[in-house]
Amino acid sequence: MNQITLHRDNLYTILQFIEKYDQxxxxxxxxxxDSSSGIGSVVTVSIHAVINSDSVTITKTIVxxxxx
Numbered sequence: 001m002n003q004i005t006l007h008r009d010n011l012y013t014i015l016q017f018i019e020k021y022d023q024x025x026x027x028x029x030x031x032x033x034d035s036s037s038g039i040g041s042v043v044t045v046s047i048h049a050v051i052n053s054d055s056v057t058i059t060k061t062i063v064x065x066x067x068x
Contacts, residue, residue, distance in 0.1 A: 004033050005045070010062050014045050017060050021049045040065065 006014075014027040018029055035041040043063040049056055 002033075004031070004043070006062075008041070010043065013062055014046075018047060021047065021051075021058065025049055025055065037065075050055060 014031075019060065021032065028047075030046040032044045032046070033041050034044075041063065042065070044059055044061050046057050046059040049058055
């Protein structure tokens, strides 16, 4: 089992990101963690939404190198 630990501020940022878009296609968010650098982890989240009648995937970086 894989486990990640997020700060509550990161969770708040994820919720703000989800609520920013009026027409999500799903109530689910995909969280991706890349720890290949060996120093820290980069956390991104993606949602599926409809913008201008197009189905799109929107991705936002939540945690990057600047927080290490």
